[in-house]
Amino acid sequence: MKLFKIRGGVHPQDNKHLAAGQAIEDLPMPALLHIPLQQHIGAPAKPAVRRGQQVAKGELLALSQGAISAPVHAPTSGRVMGVGSYPAHHASGLSVRTVTLKPDGEDRWSDEIQGVPDPFALAPEEIAARVAAAGIVGMGGATFPSAVKLNLRTRYRLHTLVINGAECEPYLTCDDRLMREHAEEVIDGVRIMAHALGVDRIIVAIENNKPEAQAAMALAASADPRIRIARLPTRYPMGSEKHLVQSLTGRETPARGLTADIGVVVHNGATAFAVHEALRWGRPLVSRVVTVSGGAVSRPRNLRVPLGARVQDLLEHCGGFAEQPAQLISGGPMMGQPLPSTRVPMVKGSNGVLALTTAEVTRHEPMPCIRCATCVQACPCGLVPLDMAAHTRAGDLEGAVSLGLMDCIGCGSCAYVCPAHIPLVQYFNYAKGEMAARGRAKQKMTETKRLAEQRTARMEAMKQAKREAMAKRKREAAAKKAAETAETDAAIATSGAAAEPPTIRAEA
Amino acid sequence: MQIETPASSAGPFAHARTSIQRTMSLVMLALLPATLFGFWQFGWPAIFLFFATIGTALLAESACLKLAGKSQRLYLLDGSALLAGWLLAVSLPPWAPWWIGAIGAVIAVVVAKHVFGGLGQNLFNPAMVARVALLISFPLEMTSYVQPMPLFSADAPGFLQSVAISLGQPGFDAVSGATLLSHVRTELSQGMSLSEIIPDIAYLVSGAVGTIAGSMGETSALLILLGGLFLLANRVITWHTPVAMIGSLAILATLMNLYDPEHYAGALYHIVSGATLLVAFFIATDPVTSPVSKLGQIVFGAGCGVLVYVIRTWAGYPEGVAFAILLMNACTPMIDHYIRPRVYGRDRRGTPIEYADNAEMRQ
Numbered sequence: 084m085k086l087f088k089i090r091g092g093v094h095p096q097d098n099k100h101l102a103a104g105q106a107i108e109d110l111p112m113p114a115l116l117h118i119p120l121q122q123h124i125g126a127p128a129k130p131a132v133r134r135g136q137q138v139a140k141g142e143l144l145a146l147s148q149g150a151i152s153a154p155v156h157a158p159t160s161g162r163v164m165g166v167g168s169y170p171a172h173h174a175s176g177l178s179v180r181t182v183t184l185k186p187d188g189e190d191r192w193s194d195e196i197q198g199v200p201d202p203f204a205l206a207p208e209e210i211a212a213r214v215a216a217a218g219i220v221g222m223g224g225a226t227f228p229s230a231v232k233l234n235l236r237t238r239y240r241l242h243t244l245v246i247n248g249a250e251c252e253p254y255l256t257c258d259d260r261l262m263r264e265h266a267e268e269v270i271d272g273v274r275i276m277a278h279a280l281g282v283d284r285i286i287v288a289i290e291n292n293k294p295e296a297q298a299a300m301a302l303a304a305s306a307d308p309r310i311r312i313a314r315l316p317t318r319y320p321m322g323s324e325k326h327l328v329q330s331l332t333g334r335e336t337p338a339r340g341l342t343a344d345i346g347v348v349v350h351n352g353a354t355a356f357a358v359h360e361a362l363r364w365g366r367p368l369v370s371r372v373v374t375v376s377g378g379a380v381s382r383p384r385n386l387r388v389p390l391g392a393r394v395q396d397l398l399e400h401c402g403g404f405a406e407q408p409a410q411l412i413s414g415g416p417m418m419g420q421p422l423p424s425t426r427v428p429m430v431k432g433s434n435g436v437l438a439l440t441t442a443e444v445t446r447h448e449p450m451p452c453i454r455c456a457t458c459v460q461a462c463p464c465g466l467v468p469l470d471m472a473a474h475t476r477a478g479d480l481e482g483a484v485s486l487g488l489m490d491c492i493g494c495g496s497c498a499y500v501c502p503a504h505i506p507l508v509q510y511f512n513y514a515k516g517e518m519a520a521r522g523r524a525k526q527k528m529t530e531t532k533r534l535a536e537q538r539t540a541r542m543e544a545m546k547q548a549k550r551e552a553m554a555k556r557k558r559e560a561a562a563k564k565a566a567e568t569a570e571t572d573a574a575i576a577t578s579g580a581a582a583e584p585p586t587i588r589a590e591a
Numbered sequence: 592m593q594i595e596t597p598a599s600s601a602g603p604f605a606h607a608r609t610s611i612q613r614t615m616s617l618v619m620l621a622l623l624p625a626t627l628f629g630f631w632q633f634g635w636p637a638i639f640l641f642f643a644t645i646g647t648a649l650l651a652e653s654a655c656l657k658l659a660g661k662s663q664r665l666y667l668l669d670g671s672a673l674l675a676g677w678l679l680a681v682s683l684p685p686w687a688p689w690w691i692g693a694i695g696a697v698i699a700v701v702v703a704k705h706v707f708g709g710l711g712q713n714l715f716n717p718a719m720v721a722r723v724a725l726l727i728s729f730p731l732e733m734t735s736y737v738q739p740m741p742l743f744s745a746d747a748p749g750f751l752q753s754v755a756i757s758l759g760q761p762g763f764d765a766v767s768g769a770t771l772l773s774h775v776r777t778e779l780s781q782g783m784s785l786s787e788i789i790p791d792i793a794y795l796v797s798g799a800v801g802t803i804a805g806s807m808g809e810t811s812a813l814l815i816l817l818g819g820l821f822l823l824a825n826r827v828i829t830w831h832t833p834v835a836m837i838g839s840l841a842i843l844a845t846l847m848n849l850y851d852p853e854h855y856a857g858a859l860y861h862i863v864s865g866a867t868l869l870v871a872f873f874i875a876t877d878p879v880t881s882p883v884s885k886l887g888q889i890v891f892g893a894g895c896g897v898l899v900y901v902i903r904t905w906a907g908y909p910e911g912v913a914f915a916i917l918l919m920n921a922c923t924p925m926i927d928h929y930i931r932p933r934v935y936g937r938d939r940r941g942t943p944i945e946y947a948d949n950a951e952m953r954q
Contacts, residue, residue, distance in 0.1 A: 090935075095605045174601070253605060325935070338936035338943040345946060416604040437604075445606045448665060451711040453611060455878035460829075460885075464935040467883060470927075487934045487941075495603035502609040503711075509601045 084286070084313050087333035089326050091463035092318045093496045095253050095417065097292060098443075102376040102383040103256040107264055109387050110400055116158055116184045116391030117169045117428040118144060123220040124227050125151030130182060136163045139193035141367050144182050147215070153228045153431075154218045156367040157193075158389035161186040172413060172430045176423030184391065192366070202275045202362040207236065210279040210362065217361035218368045218431075222353035223247060223258075223322065224414055226432035229354055233279045239343040244277045245331060248289040248296065248352040249315055249322035252415025255435045257372040258352050260385045262289065262296035265356055266303035272355030274307060275362050280348055286331055287352075288313040290321060319417060320494040324349045326463055338490055353434075368431060375401045379408035379438035388429050394436050395425035408438035416443075417495045447504040458497035458507060464490050468497035468507050475514045480521075483514050491515075611710075615670025617827045619677060621818035622873065626681055628814050629807040632739040633685035635753030637807050641680045643757070644692030648676025651700035659709065671710050675699045678718035678873060681808025682866060682913070683725075686737050688759035691729060695721040715920045716880045719913040726913070734910075736804040738768035768804030771864040772909040775856065784853040798863035805865070812863040819872030831885050833871040835892025836899075837862060843900045855904065866912045867899065880920045887930040894919045 121127040128145035132138060138157040145155040161184050169181035199205060199213070215230035235241060246269075250258040262269055270287075277285050287304065289297045291314055304310040313331055315321050325336040327349065334345045342349055353371065360366040369390055376383040381402030388397060394411070398404070412419040413427075414435050422436075429436075458468040466487045474482035491511050498507040630638050652672035656663055676696050683692060703720035707713040726733045740747040748756060769777065771794065779785070797803045801811025809815065822828045840861050847855035861867060866874075875881060875895050882891050895915050902911030933939050 335936050335944055337945065410604055412604055417602060419602055439604060444604050447610060450611050450669065453711045453878050454883060456883035459883050459932065465932040466934060467931060469883065490934050499603050499605060500607050502611050502614050512601060
């Protein structure tokens, strides 16, 4: 199909050869699983199990909380060891609420697990509800609850479902392998999602460095004339949702908007597979495929991993380190996060564990910017990274924002090409974080001010009421006194004597 | 097997194999053919001048780094001082005494670069600042050109004679020569017409090949062009600035030539003579002092071309390219302020794109 040109981008060495040839393999069940209750964007799930409780595979461990959230299920059968805190799958290494599960080795599915005989007979809302109940989130790494995206048709006029199989990050091959080995299932999930969205135009977009996946998916999709396979040029960040859609449709998503604004919804291929599992078999999202790769890994592989397995368990299964790694990363080398330790557990959004050697992580000392503008040419968003960085460095964050800081997708193309090795993405992350913090502080201040003003107004009203009451009492007293005097005067006038005591007129 | 790694670093963890040193080295590599040709054409005095210039540039850089408390290891060998010295050297009259090169290098590195804050901070191209300062301060030395006398040819000065020339001692009977530009200008001012001054195409050919009087490294238009194409091929520069500059110069020259062929030379003359190509590919593309957006670079290049034509034709300096560059350097911050790339999802003014069907969909 016809593709449209997108600006910017870079061509990092993809290094996919390390793991691309490795068929998906099951990770042996670790002795313990640490399942965080926050594996998605949105509110953390609320625990629904107690310490010591026996659970079956697929049984609910935690309930979703609020509109944007996802439930968490038991990745295998076993006993709940506790609900405590454990280091999160995050660069900070901070702890989050985590259910620790001791597998019993039986890996027995819950009796309640049941598929739907014909998902296409279900109403769209019903499909979305089942996807929500299965705890499915965007598996490309963004972890946005998928059901929310499947319900977009209520607010947007949609015409196209795009399946993101670009997998443009170097080293990662988990989507490639999944599409090669489970093309039928992925396509089934795609069709179910299209039914839920009510669209009849489906594009499966795969980069040209995955010809086997393209062929397998084309074969699996051949029975459905609505599905087209787009063969994308290999370029980073082709997997960026908005750029992918532009490449396919020629239309740009409006700034601060969603692709739904131009009628397109994008889901990841692995998410489609999870939807297939959830609808056909009733299985919630309890495992995923992860690429373990990098020059420091003895035997790079693609593993099907129960959620909650630790990075360490994966690395050990891959034969440990061939050499001391210079950098451990979760995700790809472009947008991945440094891993604080090998203890952290795998979550729904984990697509890669990379152990890179010193040679792979070329580090240079940063030099001053020479304004060479290679960052400007590389930016897929049309920004001027060097100016944004200069403003950030000078502490002028508003200046950076006015230059488009909030339009930055953090893809790292600018830092990748910078000959001065300036950590541009770090600058922008700092500035974005700082702006968010300032926004929160400002909101808090406005709120405090509002409350204070309300209080002052209330106090004022109370004082006013008091004053009025007082004035009223005074007036009454005065009126009474006047009345009494008048009466007395009248009495004096009529009787001529001051004999009778004054009568109190209560009704005044 | 449990390891803890520092979580200090953030992505991307991959990097293109580029560095400032690599960029600067590629530019110098591109300059090499024209420079070697200049050595051969103008002999030992040119070689001495070249090394006096870049040697002084490095010394001055080192001294400034020491004063500024910056790392010699990181900055001295970043290639920027070496390249500034090199660019200055190739733009000097080849037999200029050594101290011309030395003073120029000090001006380039100290005044034009470090006074502004060092690498990446300068507003003006250091080599061009130095060249203009020298031209104003030492007009005689800066306009004394010699006819090419290829190294080891019979009439070329020997090694010792060359040392004397470099030290500024007269004694060698050099054939002084005017550059194509100054020759044409002088003759035009005498009331000659162009057809009498430039009798045939041979003049232009020698300009292109470089067998004429001129600055040390800019006489051969062809070798400079070769270097420029090398830079384009290696993506050190983009086509926008050089094409805009040469294009605007060529258009203006052609129009004026059509208007009055006897007084205004054509496009080819302007392109092959003087420093046009050297400046178009090596100076106007200087990242530090030129705009960052492609459209900005086109505006900048076009401005350079127009100014080169105006200065050469109507102002007092036939070799006026350096002035043109400095004037446009001064405009760079303004160009960068007004001309920016269009941000994804926004129109040129920065408001989010609206589609016709959008408003309806958002309801």
